[in-house]
Amino acid sequence: MPKGTVSILGLGAMGSAVAARLRETGHDTTVWNRTPAKARPHVEAGSAHAATVAEAAAASDLVVTVLLDHAAVREHLDPVADHLAGKTLVNLTTTTTPNEARSTAAGAAAHGIGYLDGAVMAVPAMIGDTARLLHSGDHHAFTTAEPALKALGTAEYQGADAGLAALKTVLPSKTRRSSRACTSCSPASSRPRPS
Numbered sequence: 001m002p003k004g005t006v007s008i009l010g011l012g013a014m015g016s017a018v019a020a021r022l023r024e025t026g027h028d029t030t031v032w033n034r035t036p037a038k039a040r041p042h043v044e045a046g047s048a049h050a051a052t053v054a055e056a057a058a059a060s061d062l063v064v065t066v067l068l069d070h071a072a073v074r075e076h077l078d079p080v081a082d083h084l085a086g087k088t089l090v091n092l093t094t095t096t097t098p099n100e101a102r103s104t105a106a107g108a109a110a111h112g113i114g115y116l117d118g119a120v121m122a123v124p125a126m127i128g129d130t131a132r133l134l135h136s137g138d139h140h141a142f143t144t145a146e147p148a149l150k151a152l153g154t155a156e157y158q159g160a161d162a163g164l165a166a167l168k169t170v171l172p173s174k175t176r177r178s179s180r181a182c183t184s185c186s187p188a189s190s191r192p193r194p195s
């Protein structure tokens with residue numbers, strides 16, 4: 001028995017892993033990709049294919065985007081925002097900043113869309129196994145999407161500020177970068193040498 005319908009927009013490595021896992025766990029899935037040929041393996045495995053983003057949005061109450069960046073999300077979803085009104089949109093675009101997430105959330109709210117920003121702390125092979133997904137934004141959107149999100153991995157709600165999930169992915173990477181940059185630094189090597 002199906003667990004619900006989910007439309008997945010974007011079928012790169014991560015989007016394909018998300019679509020496959022949702023299908024495997026009993027969700028009816030509709031897939032869309034800018035390059036239609038990428039949808040073929042999913043259709044052969046049981047997903048429905050949407051020829052347009054509007055078609056994908058109409059097919060499900062839960063829409064998951066796994067696109068390149070927020071610019072791509074806005075490019076593809078802004079023209080069909082009216083089709084998404086009253087639905088839940090989960091954005092799993094990992095190349096984002098907190099301000100981009102907040103801007104996309106504000107645009108979604110203006111159209112009556114329940115918006116949840118997400119950060120996937122995993123590679124595609126980890127989806128459905130050890131993946132950790134951070135989510136922030138509309139709490140009702142999280143509770144609506146949670147059963148599907150739990151099929152992908154550990155789903156953690158970070159708070160109502162849509163930028164929180166992105167912030168938690170930016171800070172650790174900046175900390176790692178600065179600590180790598182200073183690996184040759186030590187208090188002793190930074191002291192002036194005696195003359």
